Amino acid sequence: EAGVAQSPRYKIIEKRQSVAFWCNPISGHATLYWYQQILGQGPKLLIQFQNNGVVDDSQLPKDRFSAERLKGVDSTLKIQPAKLEDSAVYLCASTGPWTSGGTDTQYFGPGTRLTVL
């Protein structure tokens, strides 16, 4: 079974430029997450999708960040314009159907390392 795919793996941009990240979850996984992980910290949830709907985007800086999952499969996260403090690793994760017996497991992609100069 293929894992969560992300691209690009690395990106360097100047501040005020735009950047986009792509994620393809494990096949059949309904829930998709984007996290921001700043160096030395734990992952911080930016947005959670259930199919093509947003479950939680309370910590997404909506003035500059946007995300979509139009067909309920792959997803794109965009930053426009980027700031220096956006330098981080952006992780994508997915889970399968939520069952009453407990929570499904979250599987992570390799991440995209963004450097803003």
Place this chain on the structure above:
Amino acid sequence: AQSVTQLDSHVSVSEGTPVLLRCNYSSSYSPSLFWYVQHPNKGLQLLLKYTSAATLVKGINGFEAEFKKSETSFHLTKPSAHMSDAAEYFCVVSDSLTGNQFYFGTGTSLTVIP
């Protein structure tokens, strides 16, 4: 509300000695608990998970964790540390009430001394 506290930000052990990484959780319902490992410049890899079955959970690479409801703890252990265990470890909690939402601890950095 759900939350996770990792009691140590850094742990150092000598190679071949036991590892103990501590995690306490807060959950208003029956929790699922996870430990993930993150090696430098890598994504997060699942070590093990607890989802209301056996309280002692065995994971990959010789790690195991014990769910103790009375202590609200889910500590990660390994009998003998290996150099390749040096990494960042995250404890994560979720429960069925929150619909597949996950709450991360701040992480524990494990150093293994040769």
